[in-house]
Amino acid sequence: MLIPAAAMAQDDAGSAKTLDKVTVTGSLIPQTQIETATPVTVISADDIRARGFSSVTEVLQKSSMATGAVQGAQTSASFTQGAETISLFGLPPGYVKYLIDGRPMSSYPALYNGSDTFNNISGIPVDLVERIEILPGGQSSLYGSDAIAGVINVILKKSMDGAAFSFRGGGYSEGGGGSVRASFADGWTSADGRVNVLGGIQYEERDPIWGYQRDLTKQFNPNGYSPALASRDFLIFSPFTSYKFLDPANCDNVKGLFGGTMDLQNRPGFGDGKYCGSFDTAGYRTIMNEKKSTQVYVHGTFDVNDNVQLYGDALYSHEQVKYHAGSGYMWWGTNRSFGGYFYDPNLDDLLNLQRAFAPEEMGGKNGFNNTMSRDTSKSLRVTFGAKGIFGASNWDYDIGGTYTEYKLSENSYVRFADAAEKFFVDRVLGPQQGLDPYYGNYGVFTPDYAAFYTPITPEEFASFTGRAVTHSKTSDSMIRAQVTNGTLFTLPGGDAGLAVVAEFGKQKWDYAPDAGYLDGSIWGQTSVAGGGKRDRYAVTSELRLPVLEPLTLSLSGRYDAFKASGRNIDKPTYAVALEYRPIDSLLIRGKYGTAFRAPTLSDLYQGESGFYSTVVDYYNCSKLGFSPDDTQGCPALYSSRQYFGTQAGSIDLKPINADVWSAGVVWSPIDRMALTVDYFNWDISDEVTQQSARGLSLQDYRCRTGVDDINSPLCVATMEQVTRNAVGMITEIYTPKINVSNQQLEALNASFNYGYDFGNWGDLSVRASYTEKLRHKYQQYAEDGYVDLLNDPYWSSDPKRKADASLTWLKGNFSATWYTNWFGSTPNYAATFTDKGYAGNRAAKFGSYSRHNASISYRILDGLDVSLMVNNVFNKMPPYDFSYPGTETDPYNSSNFDVYGRAYYVEMRYAFGK
Incomplete structure (x- = not known):
């Protein structure tokens, strides 16, 4: 149930001391009030099942507060395509603190967007979750x-009356994505009640969804503002005279590739315009990962006596995901192998060859399956400790240690540079015959072009391809001691409370890519690299003061210090919170505090690493008459300019700092009815980020064309980062990690909950949550103006508004839930592609968008429940974005939408002994 409610940061079931008060997330001091100064949204295990959610990731991504776009399975060739995360309020994924049972999770070893530390939440066993709390x-x-x-706190189950087994299976009506999940858990308590043990296991398998299984993604855009254009799978081109078609067989030899869809194609305006290509190569990539995962969980407590309890738990996860970035990332070309171009004396021209590899060349029907990337992760989390009471005093204590580690193995299919170059020299180019007569820089070859336009065998493909494995690991060890007194002294409003916490820990990160990514022996790919460690210390205190019966004041402060490479990075933070209850049914609350993010280990220790990508060279396109909002006709040499990017961490980075405050009301005039409204305000400074290559290219254009002052600090910095060669083409872009100036955000969150018992007609409950971002501004440099992330679609396509709601009816052994997820208008592609925003050519907004889930459950007999769940009941697909060109593979915004369609699941749950 998505309601602000009482939630225990660390479950007290079976504790040595029975308390009327509970520890609420957002406070360290036990208290009796359900609502406090800090809003908490609670999603129970029953809610997760009733709404049809299949994972913790889906639970969180559907939350109304998760308004920001994140990379994932639909983001082909991202650095973390196999991971899952969320963005709260459109802020970076790394700005969320994830806890399991009140203790921090270990970070994912690979870096989000190749740059940032974040948490992968896909390995949390949803069937073993008791509840999820969003703070x-x-x-x-x-x-x-x-x-x-x-803060997101995932609470796992701590006790059970007997054993429980569940099985769930289903798939998508459009095909692909079929899955099965089974779990078993059992609890045991000793006869004297002193020992409590719970154990559980969850196993899941899921098939991938391929692009060719959906109408929107199976081919290049047939309904764009420009004609659909096939991929350039066999292409010869010159930087000076554009395309050259030199196939004596007119593509007849390759027509059987990509399922028989390859043919002679033409792109007007590109020289002779002819090449061999297919409209269907766009579908040869995964848009949902294949997945196999197992999680094992054990929790136990032992009451030594009335004052002391020992506790421990362990969570192990093994997960493998498989995915394919597509044929656009499985190709070969001379531009990378031979320094940019080769010279053909028979044509007196500098040329390049490029060709994609088809599934038939990789091994027949399962060719692309054979070349999928495999990310295998193993995570372990172990906690041991003791808690209890100091003698007959009012002082409680909790002393424990937690160790977490996350190991990741990325097994990717690659092309080996030397072997690929030798193969194509022997097969197509022939021996080198010196250097070109114009520049004396490019090799001279007289290729066998007929051989170039000829398929290769799977054996030949295997001769220059194989797998490269990257290993990475994070670990975090922590010793934590807390003392608490909930009745420190008495004030007019009640008992004051105090909590003091001390922490010490060690953190490590190591990312060791296959050496071939860094030394160039792997063709066309590179990687990040780095590693480091640090010690951390923290002291936290919280004081709760019921000043008057209706008024409570809470004060909290914390000091954090991180020691890395002889440097001490420290930061104090504090918060002041007020609760005012003029009447029993009304709470007025407010909070002001500071927050921070220390430079992560990757921020500090990421080595200088490179990546290949493409960017629009807006400046050179503008010289040919193409404006930034319409570069479709600009030659590929400029409109899809390949560059080498570099990035690196810095030991001198500062912490990110934030001032955050909130104010709200909670009104509950009758039983089972509550309305909450909360306002949040962030002012964030000194953010660490990697600059945008696209933004740098556009800014470079603005500086060089006089739109912005070329002598301004912004232009000077930009032109130092965008490197051009002697003929003025972009060759490198440096996108470093920097502390940028400021980000400001205002948001509103409201929830409504109501329930009514109709007697013989059953029980009805309604729960709804709504989030609206009121303002979101970003300033990159102190000398720059603010970018409006809320209203300028060039900088953000996130929705301003998002909501979800559920209606549940319970009658006897029967229950039914209807769930709706909604978000407001979003920009189309044309609006995001130019700095003119909605004034740009073809720019527009899409209307609001919603999807609906339905579930029905029935208790067949005591302990046995059967459920049918239908997600996306109306099989709603993303709105077709006609402002994309015909070269686009996905004519929709994959950051806001997915093309998975309607899903069906059947679940059986049996509780033994019920």
């Missing part, structure tokens, strides 16, 4: 670094 706003005064956007 929005800056929370560093209690939880330390990373808690800028908020």
Whole structure:
């Protein structure tokens, strides 16, 4: 149930001391009030099942507060395509602090977008979750670094009456994505009640969804503003005279590739315009990962006596995901192998060859399956400790240690540079015959062009391809001690409370890519690299003061210090919160505090690493008469300019700092009815980010054409980062990690919950949550103006508004839930492609968008429940974006939408002994 409610940061079931008060997430001090100064949204295990959610990731991504776009399975060739995360309020994924049972999760070893540390939440076993708590706003005064956007606390089950087994299976009506999940858990309590043990296991398998299984993604855009254009799978081109078609067989030899869809194609305006290509290569990539995962969980407690309890738990996860970036990332060309071009004396021209590899060349029907990337992760989390009471006093204690580690193995299919170059020299180019007569820089070859336009065998393909494995690991060890007194002294409003916490820990990160990515022996690919460690220390205190019966004041403060490479990075944070209850049914609350994010280990220790990508060279396109909002006709030499990017960390980075405050009301006039409204305000400075290559190219254009002052600090910095060669073409772009100036965000979150018992007609409950971003501005440099992330679609396509709601009816052994997820208008592609925003050519907005889930459950007999769930009941697909060109593979915004369609699931749950 998506309601602000009481939630225990660390479950007290079976504790040595029975308390009427509970520990609420957002506070360290036990209390009796359900609602406090800090809003908390709670999603129970029953809600997860009733709404049809299949994973913790889906639960969180559907939350109304998750308004920001994130990379994932639909983002082909991203650095973390196999991972899952969320963005709260459109802030970076790394601004969320993730906890399991109140203790921090270990970071994912690979870097989000090749640059940022974040958490992968795909390995949490959803069937073993008791509830999930979302605590929005800056929370560093209690939880330390990373808690800028908020805190998410996943509470796993702690006790059970007997054993439970569940099985769930289903798939998608459009094909692909079929899955099965089974789980088993059992609890045991000793006869004297002193020992409590719970164990559980969850196993899941899921098939991938391929682009060719969906109408929107199976081919290049047939309904764009420009004609659909096939991929350039066999192409010869010159930087000076554009395309050259030199196939004596007119593509007849390759027509059987890509399922028989290859043919002679033409792109007007590109020389002779002819090449061999297919409209269907766009579908040869995964848009949902294949997945196999197993999680094992054990929790136990032992009451030594009335004052002391020992506790421990362990969570192990093994997960393998498989995915394919597509034929656009499985190709070969001379531009990378031979320094840019080769010279053909018979044509007196500098040329390049490029060709994609088809599934038939990789091994027949399963060719692309054979070349999928495999990410295998193993994570372990172990906690041991003791808690209890100091003698007959009012002082409680909790002392424990937690160790977490995350190991990742990325097994990718690659092309080996030397072997590929030798193969194509022997087969197509022939021996080199010196250097070109014009520049004396490019090799001279007289190719056998007929051989170039000829398929290769799977054996030949295997001769220059294989697998490269990258290993990475993070670990975090922590010793934590807390003392608490919930009745420190008495004030007019009740008992004051105090909590003090001390922490010490060690953190490590190591990312060791296959050597071939860094030394160039792997063709066309590179990687990030780095590693480091640091010690961390923290002291936290919280004081709760019921000043008057209706008024409570809470104060919290924390000091964090990180020691890395002889440098001490420290930060104090604090918060002041007020609760005012003029009447029993009304709470007025407010909070002000500071938050921060320390430079992560990757921020500090990421080595200088490179990547290949493409960018529009807006400046050179403008010289040919193409404006930034319409570069479709600009030659590929400029409109899809390949460049080498570099990035690196810095030991001198500063912490990210934030001032965050909130104010709200909770009104509950009758039983089972509550309305909450909360306002949040962030002012974030000194952010660490990697600059945008596309933004740098556009800014370079603005500086060189006089739109902006070429002597301004912004232009000087931009032109130093964008490197051009002697003929003025982009060759390198440096996108470093920097502390940028400022980001400001205002957001509103409201929820409504109502329930009514109709007697013989059953029980009805309604729950709804709504989030609206009121303002979101970003300033990259102190000398620059603010970018409006909320209203300027060039900088952000996130929705301003998002909501979800559920209606549940319970009657006897029967229950039914209807769930709706909604978000407001979003920009089309044309609006995001130019700095003119909605004034640009073809720019427009899409209307609001919603999807609906339905579930029905029935208890067949005591302990046995059967459920049918239908997600996306109306099989709603993304709105078709006609402002994309015909060269686009996905004519929709994959950051806001997915093309998975309607899903069906059947679930059986049996509780033994019920």
